[in-house]
Amino acid sequence: MKVRLAAASDLSTILQWREEAAAWLHKRGSDQWSDAGLTRYAFVRRVTESIQAGNTWIVDDDDGTPLGTIAVDSTSDPGLWSPEELERAYVIHRMITDRSAAGRGVGKLMLDHAESLARRDGRRVLILDAWTSNADLHAYYESQGFRYVRTVFGHYTPSATLFERPVAPDMGNCHNPR
Numbered sequence: 529m530k531v532r533l534a535a536a537s538d539l540s541t542i543l544q545w546r547e548e549a550a551a552w553l554h555k556r557g558s559d560q561w562s563d564a565g566l567t568r569y570a571f572v573r574r575v576t577e578s579i580q581a582g583n584t585w586i587v588d589d590d591d592g593t594p595l596g597t598i599a600v601d602s603t604s605d606p607g608l609w610s611p612e613e614l615e616r617a618y619v620i621h622r623m624i625t626d627r628s629a630a631g632r633g634v635g636k637l638m639l640d641h642a643e644s645l646a647r648r649d650g651r652r653v654l655i656l657d658a659w660t661s662n663a664d665l666h667a668y669y670e671s672q673g674f675r676y677v678r679t680v681f682g683h684y685t686p687s688a689t690l691f692e693r694p695v696a697p698d699m700g701n702c703h704n705p706r
Contacts, residue, residue, distance in 0.1 A: 529634065531641045534584040534597060542575055542584075542597050543568075545624040552627055553662075575599075575622065584622070585641060587634050596625040598638040600645050605685055608657050617692070618646040620656040639672050639693075646695045653692045660689045 534542070566574065578584040583601040586594050599621040604614060620642055625634045642654055658665050660679055666689060670676070674691035681688070 529587055529589055529595065529632075529637055531585050531587050531637065533582060534579045534586045536576070536579055538584075538586055538594065538597070539572070539575060539579065541586075541594050542622075542624065543572065545597065545626055546571060546622075548627050549624055556664075571622075578621070585638070587637055587641075589629075594626065595629040595632070596623070596634040596638055598623045598642060600642045602651075604655070605657065605683075605687075607683055608680055608685075608688060608690060609655060613655065616652045617655045618642060618649070618651045618653075620654055623656075635668070636672060643693070643695050647698055651695060653694055655690065655692045657685070657687045658689045658691060659687045661686070666691070 575584065578599045578601070581601070584597060584599045587596045587598075589595050600618050601621070602614060602618060604619050609617070609619075620639070623635065623638055625638075639654070646652075646654055654674075655677075656669070656674070658669060666676070669691045672693070674693040677690040677692050679689045
């Protein structure tokens, strides 16, 4: 698997993944990825802007099949994170894996890529807001080294449970003399 910058031609695939994820989650009793969060129009606008800014990535299988997407930047919905928190962090957005790739480590690869971007740019933490009612999603992020920070109750977005993960130092220049 490899990570590449998303192109405008990836928008339809990302939108399809959102719709498939919404249907899968709906069967499990969640309204995540539905218009309850962002309308389809707002989602398309955000993804388009993020692709144009060079902040959205795609994971491709070895044969070139797209498997997942993630966006990473330094902005958040107002009222979730303080300016001080945002100053030291990169924010993860719209991480979606093709349902057929579930369990293949695509999410871990995307999170590790986000961490490498943060490390490269001197950010100390990765932060994200997760769908507040999706306990399975919270458990997933915790299994990936994130810790719960807080839930912003009464916020306009239903994605207001906040997590962070420290960015590990670059160990590329270290060696273990034996």
